[in-house]
Amino acid sequence: MGHPIATTRPQLKALCHQCSLSKLCLPLAVGEDDIERLEDIIKQGRSFSRGETIFEQSEKATSCFAVRGGAIKTTIINKSGDEQVTGFYLPGEIMGLDSISGNSYACSAYALERTSVCELPIDHMEVLARKLPTLQHHFFQLMSSEIQSSQQHAMLLSKNTAEERIASLLLSLSSRFERRRLSPTRFNLPMARNDIANYLGLAVETVSRVMTRFQNQGLINAKGREVELLDVELLQEVALTFARCKS
Amino acid sequence: MGHPIATTRPQLKALCHQCSLSKLCLPLAVGEDDIERLEDIIKQGRSFSRGETIFEQSEKATSCFAVRGGAIKTTIINKSGDEQVTGFYLPGEIMGLDSISGNSYACSAYALERTSVCELPIDHMEVLARKLPTLQHHFFQLMSSEIQSSQQHAMLLSKNTAEERIASLLLSLSSRFERRRLSPTRFNLPMARNDIANYLGLAVETVSRVMTRFQNQGLINAKGREVELLDVELLQEVALTFARCKS
DNA sequence: CGCAATCTTGAACACCCTCAAGCATGGTGG
DNA sequence: CCACCATGCTTGAGGGTGTTCAAGATTGCG
Numbered sequence A, B: 001m002g003h004p005i006a007t008t009r010p011q012l013k014a015l016c017h018q019c020s021l022s023k024l025c026l027p028l029a030v031g032e033d034d035i036e037r038l039e040d041i042i043k044q045g046r047s048f049s050r051g052e053t054i055f056e057q058s059e060k061a062t063s064c065f066a067v068r069g070g071a072i073k074t075t076i077i078n079k080s081g082d083e084q085v086t087g088f089y090l091p092g093e094i095m096g097l098d099s100i101s102g103n104s105y106a107c108s109a110y111a112l113e114r115t116s117v118c119e120l121p122i123d124h125m126e127v128l129a130r131k132l133p134t135l136q137h138h139f140f141q142l143m144s145s146e147i148q149s150s151q152q153h154a155m156l157l158s159k160n161t162a163e164e165r166i167a168s169l170l171l172s173l174s175s176r177f178e179r180r181r182l183s184p185t186r187f188n189l190p191m192a193r194n195d196i197a198n199y200l201g202l203a204v205e206t207v208s209r210v211m212t213r214f215q216n217q218g219l220i221n222a223k224g225r226e227v228e229l230l231d232v233e234l235l236q237e238v239a240l241t242f243a244r245c246k247s
Numbered sequence C: 001c002g003c004a005a006t007c008t009t010g011a012a013c014a015c016c017c018t019c020a021a022g023c024a025t026g027g028t029g030g
Numbered sequence D: 001c002c003a004c005c006a007t008g009c010t011t012g013a014g015g016g017t018g019t020t021c022a023a024g025a026t027t028g029c030g
Helices: A032-041 A122-131 A133-159 A162-179 A193-200 A204-216 A232-239 B032-041 B122-131 B133-159 B162-179 B193-200 B204-216 B232-239
Strands: A043-048 A053-055 A063-069 A072-077 A083-089 A108-111 A115-121 A186-188 A220-223 A226-229 B043-048 B053-055 B063-069 B072-077 B083-089 B108-111 B115-121 B186-188 B220-223 B226-229
Touching: A032 A122, A043 A053, A063 A122, A072 A193, A072 B133, A083 A193, A083 B133, A115 A122, A122 A133, A122 B122, A122 B133, A133 A162, A133 B072, A133 B083, A133 B122, A133 B133, A162 A186, A162 A193, A162 A204, A162 A226, A162 A232, A193 A204, A204 A220, B032 B122, B043 B053, B063 B122, B072 B193, B083 B133, B083 B193, B115 B122, B122 B133, B133 B162, B162 B186, B162 B193, B162 B204, B162 B226, B162 B232, B193 B204, B204 B220
Parallel strands: none
Antiparallel strands: A043 A115, A053 A108, A063 A115, A072 A083, A072 A108, A186 A226, A220 A226, B043 B115, B053 B108, B063 B115, B072 B083, B072 B108, B186 B226, B220 B226
């Protein structure tokens, strides 16, 4: 209900050059001189509280979004009516690249906690990309890696056991926290068990069971959404399939 | 062994304007006037026989490929060493968009039958895309839909039963044959059961069993790689989950 | 013709799901 | 402030779908 776009604050011009995430979000994409032209286009300052909708599937797609703070999940509703979580997006990451084709958003996006984003209007970005070769290149790169990670995810779902999937997710989150200079071994999960289960193609109960199993094996320390990775090496082993060694 | 690029024929300049697939491959992307500039860049005429490698994972990525004839499978080798089929590509489709980021090919590509492709050098395409807005736009669209289809595939793998997965694949192939004005109900599978199983995250035996089950239910008629879809409507029902109705 | 690869079929087992119930957590209102 | 309820998380038991292992049938190709 209501335009998800028209929220609290007026649309501030972005301040990419002083954003702490600029190195993650648009690394090297734009030279010092051109960054102003980028800032003219990007709208900053949208903020969403937990559970709020950022955009909804099949609504007209106008923008991609860069996550500034918080966390986002994207979901698809398939024809048989059930929801599939297709991704989690953390600060510095760009979301909505799947929606450039076809005019309407290919997925819905929800804030998992208090979240702020920068809005990248697609048509303006395309125009600018033509003028700034490095920006165009960067966009191609971003989209290409989005394809890759989506394929990796498909692979995870098709070949791996519950333990492998969960270990992989924990490690992925870990390295994404590390990129932001946060602790790679101690963090809060931004999403519910339910979302994890859905994203990994498992039942909630299975996620729960595996988490406690990991805990009993001394791999992690988890209480609710707080997680501490105790043995990253072993977790990596688990993620790489030969989890045959049951202690 | 040897450069997969350096094959039989010398590199002919492409003749997109008289290619029967141009409407699928680069629809509306380029105006009449500009198509020459595209033809200057695209190299045509590479041909591969069954089983040959078009490119290999982690080899330096130079080009995307448009399939002219035949069929291609792409695979990823993951860290634990086993192979995952990530996609099948038929004439009119473009392959290798996942390899634009990171310099090296993200997957390997193999000809499933006698196959010919047009080569799209990535760097040249980027330059041209800057000059031709519609081409840039088209590339963004292509990559975006690649993300989408890859997500759809992940969804298929995470939520659906063996029957649903196989029905989906058959229907996907069917509609892709139809686009090319071939029979949507009667065609040859370009890939082995093994590839299907791998692509769908199943065991070969399961694929076999489901195919014969479909046959017994009068949904299809299959003998080896020859397939005839007898009841497309029902197949669609099966693909959409409520396959509870066992006759 | 014969071998190799591919495909099919069968039986037993494993993994994960479903169903069901109990347990924590947190926000709300009395 | 605490009781209360809703929501989310955990734990247990049983059953189903697909895998694995094994063997046989079919196809294709030298």
